[in-house]
Amino acid sequence: MNESPRTDRRAPANAALRVAAPVLALLALLALATLVPPDLAGAALRIESTDRTRANGMDAAFDRLSDRALVLVAFDADLGTYAETRPVVRAAIADLRARGARLAIVSFTAEGRALAVAELSRLQRLGAEDDEIADLGFAGAAEAGLVGAIPNIVPRGAEGSIVEAIRSRGSDLDAFALVLVVSGGDLSVRSWVEQVLPRVPDLPIAAIAPTFLEPELAPYLRTGQLRALLATVPEGLAYVDGIAEADHGRAAAVGALPMLVGLLVALGVMAQSLLAPLVRRSRPDRWRRVG
Amino acid sequence: MRRSLTAGLALATGAILLLDLLIINPSLELLAGGVVELLILLAAAAAVGGAATLAAHHLPGLASGGHDRWDAVMLLGGMGLILMAGLRPGSNGSSDPAVNWLISALLVPIASSLFALVFLFLLGAVRRGLSIGTREATITVVAASVMVILLLPLGGAAGAALATTASWVRDVPLAAVFRGLLIGIAILVSVSAARILLGVGSTDD
Numbered sequence A: 001m002n003e004s005p006r007t008d009r010r011a012p013a014n015a016a017l018r019v020a021a022p023v024l025a026l027l028a029l030l031a032l033a034t035l036v037p038p039d040l041a042g043a044a045l046r047i048e049s050t051d052r053t054r055a056n057g058m059d060a061a062f063d064r065l066s067d068r069a070l071v072l073v074a075f076d077a078d079l080g081t082y083a084e085t086r087p088v089v090r091a092a093i094a095d096l097r098a099r100g101a102r103l104a105i106v107s108f109t110a111e112g113r114a115l116a117v118a119e120l121s122r123l124q125r126l127g128a129e130d131d132e133i134a135d136l137g138f139a140g141a142a143e144a145g146l147v148g149a150i151p152n153i154v155p156r157g158a159e160g161s162i163v164e165a166i167r168s169r170g171s172d173l174d175a176f177a178l179v180l181v182v183s184g185g186d187l188s189v190r191s192w193v194e195q196v197l198p199r200v201p202d203l204p205i206a207a208i209a210p211t212f213l214e215p216e217l218a219p220y221l222r223t224g225q226l227r228a229l230l231a232t233v234p235e236g237l238a239y240v241d242g243i244a245e246a247d248h249g250r251a252a253a254v255g256a257l258p259m260l261v262g263l264l265v266a267l268g269v270m271a272q273s274l275l276a277p278l279v280r281r282s283r284p285d286r287w288r289r290v291g
Numbered sequence B: 001m002r003r004s005l006t007a008g009l010a011l012a013t014g015a016i017l018l019l020d021l022l023i024i025n026p027s028l029e030l031l032a033g034g035v036v037e038l039l040i041l042l043a044a045a046a047a048v049g050g051a052a053t054l055a056a057h058h059l060p061g062l063a064s065g066g067h068d069r070w071d072a073v074m075l076l077g078g079m080g081l082i083l084m085a086g087l088r089p090g091s092n093g094s095s096d097p098a099v100n101w102l103i104s105a106l107l108v109p110i111a112s113s114l115f116a117l118v119f120l121f122l123l124g125a126v127r128r129g130l131s132i133g134t135r136e137a138t139i140t141v142v143a144a145s146v147m148v149i150l151l152l153p154l155g156g157a158a159g160a161a162l163a164t165t166a167s168w169v170r171d172v173p174l175a176a177v178f179r180g181l182l183i184g185i186a187i188l189v190s191v192s193a194a195r196i197l198l199g200v201g202s203t204d205d
Helices: A005-035 A038-044 A053-063 A082-098 A110-125 A142-149 A161-168 A189-196 A211-222 A233-247 A256-282 A285-290 B002-022 B026-064 B069-087 B097-116 B118-132 B135-150 B156-198
Strands: A070-075 A102-107 A133-138 A178-182 A205-208 A228-230
Touching: A005 A256, A053 A082, A053 A205, A053 A228, A053 A233, A070 A110, A070 A161, A082 A102, A082 A110, A082 A178, A082 A205, A082 A233, A082 B097, A102 A110, A102 A161, A110 A133, A110 B097, A133 A161, A142 A189, A142 B026, A178 A189, A189 A205, A189 A211, A211 A228, A211 B156, A228 A233, A256 B118, A256 B135, B002 B026, B002 B156, B026 B069, B069 B097, B097 B118, B118 B135, B135 B156
Parallel strands: A070 A102, A070 A178, A102 A133, A178 A205, A205 A228
Antiparallel strands: none
16 A cells, blocks of 8 residues: 655655654743743742842942942853843842942953843843943953953043043043953953952952852852852842842843743653663563564 | 973963062063053954854855855855944944844844753753763763752742752852862863973973
8 A cells, every 4th residue: 555645745744843843842831931920920939049148248239339330340141151140130230220320331252242232232222321331342352351451441432421430530440349240151250350359459349150150259259359249040039039129120030930841841851761761671571572 | 492482481471470460560560461462462363363264164165055055155144244344434343333233133142042942952962861871871860850859949848948958069069079170170280381381291292
């Protein structure tokens, strides 16, 4: 009994669909979970953020700033980990703006610059004015660029009231009341502690970093080289919860449901993959032949 | 001879930067600043060289019209677009609004989408790794499963207990292993740097 040519043509498409179906279903499930408002899950689902120690540390670092203080945001996040730190970064920028700080954004890595441009564009859409945020652009060459920027952080041709305020204070890193380092894998806040602090010892540094950098950065917090550090999702969430009102709810909310769905799917796949060989081994031969 | 020149350069550069950190002297500061400027120029030259090599690698594919042609078109087209936006007359360079638009509207969303797929690729890698049946893959996946359970975003007493255990795992065993690795890497780098500077070891490098 021969199959028709039409059936033959459909076979590869059906096979591809069978392979893609679980992935598409997972993506649809995650998209649906993302659309559910975070409040709907209630108290049963939440990312635990009971320890506010580090969030309080960030609050204290910001509390020390005077009105219209100059704050440098060193934006060197990377694309691989920025999804984790993005809500905290947005909340911190909103918090600083609400406190009346004047922000200057600079990047020393290419990925950091790309993400900084996207965030600057978002802030402009939200109505940020030129006297609130200045773009100091991209100073390449990573650590060498960082060291090179210590005596002069302002690029040639830069304009604006914030740029003029930095120039009037000498154009160097001493002009800033605080540096907020948005850290990534390529250039972490460790470079700031190693390269900048020996040259500018009185510069207060606060940092937001992805979880994988926490074991490396925690000692700097204990020694006081960092004024504040937020380096895990619960720490970041504790901080975001605390300042949610400052941004009028515009800071990205961290929903527990998409995370729960993703983790349960991952757990299911890992359990199935771990148990499958055991199940196959325990089957009698006749079952193995059939299955 | 070549190695002694490299070692000499590294030693001199390192000494200048170190002395600049230790001693406040305007002449030394000027010299160290010059060295840093040279390093920045070298990094820029390396980046330009890398981009040129990439373009040179893909240009033949574009000309030959093989099955890689569309990859080459996309890559070279993207490079050309960014270069044109940044280098056209009257442009502000890397801060030009056209460059910023290309980055925020195209580059970042596309790259973020690719990174979002890492979740799926990881799950695929778990399945393939376990199907091979190595002990290392099994241990890795079991450890990952335990961490996933600890990170489940649950509320109440159960959630608090999971979060406390996750914090302990991160702060004690994980931190110990990580810092041990860092100390080991630092010692190895110091030893290997000293070997290069002192000219100790085999001559085949």
